[in-house]
Amino acid sequence: MYIDYEASLRVIRIKDSEIFKCSYALAAKEENYYLNLEKGYKGEEKFDEWIKPLSNDRIVLNDLLLEYNNTLFQIDSLIISSNTIYIFEVKNYESDFFIEGDRWYSISRTEIKNPLLQLQRNESLFRRLLQDLGFNISIESYLIFVNPEFHLYQSPLNLPIIFPTQLNRFMDKMKKRPSNIKDTHSKLAKQLLSLHLKETPFNRLPEYHYDQLKKGMTCPVCQTFYNHLKKTTLICSSCGGREEYESAVLRNVEEFKLLFPKSKITISDIYEWCNTIKDKKTIRNVLTNNFILIRRGKSSHYVNND
Numbered sequence: 120m121y122i123d124y125e126a127s128l129r130v131i132r133i134k135d136s137e138i139f140k141c142s143y144a145l146a147a148k149e150e151n152y153y154l155n156l157e158k159g160y161k162g163e164e165k166f167d168e169w170i171k172p173l174s175n176d177r178i179v180l181n182d183l184l185l186e187y188n189n190t191l192f193q194i195d196s197l198i199i200s201s202n203t204i205y206i207f208e209v210k211n212y213e214s215d216f217f218i219e220g221d222r223w224y225s226i227s228r229t230e231i232k233n234p235l236l237q238l239q240r241n242e243s244l245f246r247r248l249l250q251d252l253g254f255n256i257s258i259e260s261y262l263i264f265v266n267p268e269f270h271l272y273q274s275p276l277n278l279p280i281i282f283p284t285q286l287n288r289f290m291d292k293m294k295k296r297p298s299n300i301k302d303t304h305s306k307l308a309k310q311l312l313s314l315h316l317k318e319t320p321f322n323r324l325p326e327y328h329y330d331q332l333k334k335g336m337t338c339p340v341c342q343t344f345y346n347h348l349k350k351t352t353l354i355c356s357s358c359g360g361r362e363e364y365e366s367a368v369l370r371n372v373e374e375f376k377l378l379f380p381k382s383k384i385t386i387s388d389i390y391e392w393c394n395t396i397k398d399k400k401t402i403r404n405v406l407t408n409n410f411i412l413i414r415r416g417k418s419s420h421y422v423n424n425d
């Protein structure tokens with residue numbers, strides 16, 4: 120079964136903020152995903168505002184998670200009007216990008232996933248689903264960029280993209296198309312909602328391994344990794360927040376337990392996990408003060424004292 124990585128993280132963020140916070144410590148590549156996700160949320164809010172006028176004589180279904188042929192796909196926004204179904208893929212990309220052939224790049228030449236391919240994939244899966252449901256209605260798909268700070272260089276004219284500066288005109292055009300919703304349309308909407316998946320593999324954590332994860336302790340306020348310990352105080356270089364090391368180590372023991380429930384709590388592991396503490400003895404003191412030591416020679420470890 121195909122699992123979209125980006126979508127899986129998005130669900131975690133909503134469903135389980137505790138796990139999200141812990142996996143925030145993922146290495147740099149994954150961190151980008153989180154930043155993108157956050158932007159995604161704000162983008163969706165903007166989009167919801169923009170789409171409102173259409174909901175009078177059309178049916179708007181947001182964030183549909185569907186399955187066709189063992190393949191999951193998510194549609195940001197689906198609009199059922201009397202003659203056409205619109206599929207909108209909404210992006211809140213910020214700053215400058217460019218296209219070369221089928222490839223998309225940020226201005227720093229980092230390649231990003233081509234969002235048009237995702238749109239095409241969704242449309243094709245949805246088209247086949249619709250056929251199976253016995254509906255024959257035309258489909259139009261658009262990639263919608265909602266952030267006014269977005270620009271795309273070298274974009275061909277014929278792409279199904281609505282840029283921020285075109286949103287108003289596109290809306291006017293949509294409003295002018297007559298729509299007369301009938302029972303069959305409501306029936307289709309109900310059917311789609313009944314197919315909408317609530318419990319899915321999207322709810323699972325992305326796969327991660329100890330080696331992949333960035334070691335160190337993060338500031339609980341802004342999630343930046345601490346790089347400075349002054350006597351017993353950790354100082355966040357980003358927000359200036361301060362914290363006694365003991366509470367930080369204990370929080371990181373909890374993160375470690377949550378991320379690696381099968382691992383035992385040992386001095387070496389926590390020392391490596393916390394990274395910022397220079398001295399193993401310090402880690403031992405914190406663990407000894409807060410946990411119970413199970414003495415087993417080399418496999419000695421700590422357990423909760425309750």
Ligand SMILES: [Zn+2]
Binds near residue numbers: 356358359360
């Ligand atoms: Zn901070």
